[in-house]
Amino acid sequence: MVRSDPRVQWAVSLGVVAVGIATIRPMGFSGHGLAVVVLVAVNSLFLLGRNIPDDKVPARVAVVWMSLGIVAAACLIGTARSGTGYLFAYFLVGHIGYRLPPARAVPLAALAGLLCGGVLYLRLGPGHEALPWGLGLSIALPVVVGIVSRSRQRALEAVLASAESAERAARAEARTAALAERSRIARDVHDVLAHSLAGINMQLELVDALLDTGDLARVREANDRAHSLVKESLKQAQWTVHALREDALPLLESLTAMIESSGHRDALTVAGTVREPPARTAQHLLRIAQEALTNAARHAPGGDVRVRVTFAAASTTLGIRNGPATRAPAGGGSGMGLIGMRERIAMVGGTLATGPITEGPDRGGWQVEAVIPG
Incomplete structure (x- = not known):
């Protein structure tokens, strides 16, 4: 429990005791004076007891202790002939109001x-009614x-x-934000490393296979493609650094560069x-486009790719369609790319649709459509 400075409490209590010892009379070692000394000592103990922390004294014990303190204060007022004996009663009643709930404090104060x-009144006798009434009310x-x-x-x-x-709530929120940031960085690292390294690995495997055939033209083509992917990886690393720093990337310009670096020209409408x-919207759209283009190169090499960005009043839509493969696919993926797409869309309250194309000139290919509000 929050309380005022304990040192101040003790100083006030000891001050009241010191003033009482200095002013209350008679005091002695026999008879009436001894009774006053005993009552001053008892009242001092009750008064000093108010400095005991609330949680150290049970509620019932506190009521009994303060009730007995009221009786002791009344006895001192009736026994002493002069001095400041009434101060014990004043401070004890004030502490009763602080220590106990009003339902208990008010009756005890009235009793005091x-x-x-x-x-x-009994000590002064008839004819002095005003002083006892005034003292009782003031106490x-x-x-x-x-x-x-x-x-x-x-x-x-x-x-x-x-x-x-x-x-505590702020600390929990900060922890949640930190975890979310870790997930975002993990997605970005996956986008850069997994995509780029997978593409480079495919080209190097192709180079290795073509070396046995002696087709140097295709070897050079695959080697050039691997170099192109390395350059693209550097660009992706720059994009990731921009994203982690929350720098704004121009959507159409970045998307055009990404499409051209993947080997497709005039594919954006x-x-x-x-x-x-x-x-944030541009960042997520670019990452989704990157994932879709990488998947197209991995699962449908040689197929046509078309990208369409639609700006509506309340949303931005990215659609990517690729035709069927004209060369043998390099192999299956880990599935983390589609998971990353869905996570990104969920973070901004958008929708994602993916699936095979079942009709039209791109039949047998794949399509991705992401809609992000705003």
Whole structure:
């Protein structure tokens, strides 16, 4: 529980005890003076007890302790002839308002006022009614200060608890963002390394196979293609660095360069009012195009490729179609490319459709269509 500085609490309590010892009379080692000394000592113990942390004292024990403290304070007021014995009652009643809920604090404060006022009346006798009434009322009033202090304390605790909860939520959100960023980097690394290395590996395998046939023209062609893929890999690495830095890439310009580097020219068509989509949208569309073009080269080598970008008012659509292979495919893929496409589309709330082409001039080929809102 949040509390005021314990050192201040102890200083105030010890100050009240010191003032009481210095002013309360009579004090001695016998008779009336001894009774006053004992009552001052007992009241001091009850008053110092308010510095014990709340969680160290059970609620029922606290009620009993403060009830007995009220009785001891009333006895001191009735026994002492002069001095500041009433201060013990004031501070104890104020602490009752702070320590206990109002339903318990108010009755105890009323009891303290009645006891202290009644004891003073019995000591002074008839004809001095105003002073006991005034003392009893003034002793009961500090409970209001204690209740207000308790309310402010609980409000402060609620604010601190809310701040701690918000901090925990922020840490959890940061962890989630870090994990999401790791996934994004993993996808980008896959896009660059897996695609590029797979293409280069296919060309090198082709070179190795052609060397046995002695067809030097095709060997040079495959070798040139491998060099082209290496250059393309460097471009892809640059794109990945841009993406990781959240740099904006021009969609159509980057897409045109990507298509031409894959060996297809004049394959891009654009529909709708051309605009530059948000950086995140452009990034995802380029990665999906890269995956689709790589798959076309792997599974349908020699086939025609057509790419279409459609700008609508509320979305951007990328469609890629490739015809059937004219050469033997190099082999199957890992399947991670399609998974990466779906992950990217899911991140931006878009839709992805993939599947074989069953009619038209590209029958037997493959198509990919990605729609991203915005």
